[in-house]
Amino acid sequence: TESKILPGSVDVVISNRPSSEILVDYHQCMDAQMYEKYMKAVLPLIAAAAPVGRQPILVIDNASIHNTVVAKIPTKSSSKQSLVDFLADHGVAASIFNLKDDLWKEVEDFINSRGGRNSMKKYLVDEYAATLGVKIVRLPPYHCQFSPIELIWNQLKSYLRSAGKTSDKLEVVRARAIEWLQNKCEADISWTYEHVLDIEEGIKNVMEQDTYSSDSECDTSESE
Structure with missing residues (x-):
């Protein structure tokens, strides 16, 4: 949310696959069924946490596991x-x-x-979200910079690298990750939104400048 990691939403899964497979591609450990199960548990929490008068919105990327169709x-x-x-x-x-x-x-x-x-x-999870009043917004491919949670992932990974050793048991790393997420301060969360808004504003300015430059070129060409 704009102030904290949503209570009840933190879930860190330890895969039972061989470590050689996990290091190659974590998507082998996460599938559409796991995503659907998680979302059905979390979407009601999102709906309940939204302030009165504001529509809850969830930003996700276009990973294939998010796109099971009805x-x-x-x-x-x-x-x-x-x-x-x-x-x-x-x-x-x-x-x-x-x-x-x-x-x-x-x-x-x-x-x-x-x-x-x-x-x-029509996507399966999106349709369920709509029944709860939650709007799901999908990012264009390769535009993760528009999602505040990506900044949190980056901070979490940096924390885990500095707080432990590669020899630590996965259960210990899991516990550290959960504790860190549950205790993330409001100032850090708010900064992620501000950062994304700054990126959006910067891109809007570039687009407007490109449009202005294009219109100016057309005007010059017509006058000649």
Whole structure:
């Protein structure tokens, strides 16, 4: 939150995979099922912690484990039955005896009429969050600088490196991490938001300057 790590949200998992695998890619230890279980426990806490009159918002990145969809949107290579079922689910009658190309054209037109594939995607966790009044905002790929929590991760990793040794047992490291997160002071948390807002403002200024420069070039070209 803007003042502290949300009580009840801290969960540090120790993987039972071989250390050689963990060092290569931690994503082997974290999957969509674990994410969904965690979010179903934490989202009600987020909703309850929001001040009166303010909508709770959760910023996440676009990791694949965050993107389990409620229902898949068919593609051109989908079976005829999938195309017919998709249209039927959206109130459009179609026959399995139609040519597949005709069915796909009807599906494609329907998808485009609803703003395209991305607009029609419904994510499982996002839909659950919406029932609690929590809005989930996804960051563009490779834009982690817009998420305050990334600064906390960086501070936590620095703390763990300085507080222990590589020979420490994982249970000890886990306990240190939990204690550090639970005792993070309000000033440090507030700074992460201020830092992200500064980055946003800086990028806005650059974009505005680029737009101004582009407009000035156009004006010069027209006058010549």
